Amino acid sequence: MNPEDLRKLVTHSMPFGKYEGRLIADLPGHYLNWFAREGFPRGEIGRLLALMHEIDHNGLSALLDPLRAGR
Secondary structure, eight states, rough: HHHHHHHTTTTTOSSSTTTTTTBGGOOOOOHHHHHHHHHSSSSSHHHHHHHHHHHHHHGGGGGGGGHTTTT
């Protein structure tokens, strides 16, 4: 994992779908779980969604709070 990816979770928005425009870090768990079941998209967005899924699934979302405060 690239540490820069953590910053991207709190600065990049979802570019498509039901939650278009919402920060990746703010996507609901059920949406991330759907991607985990159906397959993450290719490229950077897929990598970020997979990372956010891992963070959310393991209850580690609070790790992003200092990054949110710094933006």
